[in-house]
Amino acid sequence: MSVQLNVRTTKTLVDEIDNVVKQGRYRNRSEAVNDALRLFIRQYEMRKIEERMNYLAKKARGGPSLTKAVMESHDEEDM
Numbered sequence: 001m002s003v004q005l006n007v008r009t010t011k012t013l014v015d016e017i018d019n020v021v022k023q024g025r026y027r028n029r030s031e032a033v034n035d036a037l038r039l040f041i042r043q044y045e046m047r048k049i050e051e052r053m054n055y056l057a058k059k060a061r062g063g064p065s066l067t068k069a070v071m072e073s074h075d076e077e078d079m
Contacts, residue, residue, distance in 0.1 A: 007033075 017032050026032040056070055 017029055020032055
């Protein structure tokens with residue numbers, strides 16, 4: 001099921017999207033924008049994972065092993 005989403009953006013950005021479509025990378029604007037949204041969400045998720053890994057690495061420094069820190073963090077999440 002598709003849902004229509006109205007978005008305001010600049011003419012410059014629309015022209016750039018149109019150029020990518022014209023070059024044959026996408027069939028239309030919707031495909032190009034959907035691909036951009038998927039990339040945005042993946043990058044957001046990767047940032048969350050990176051923040052979690054940094055947290056665990058800091059917690060493990062000078063303390064328990066990284067494995068133990070990961071296990072403890074899972075225990076904290078279960079509470």
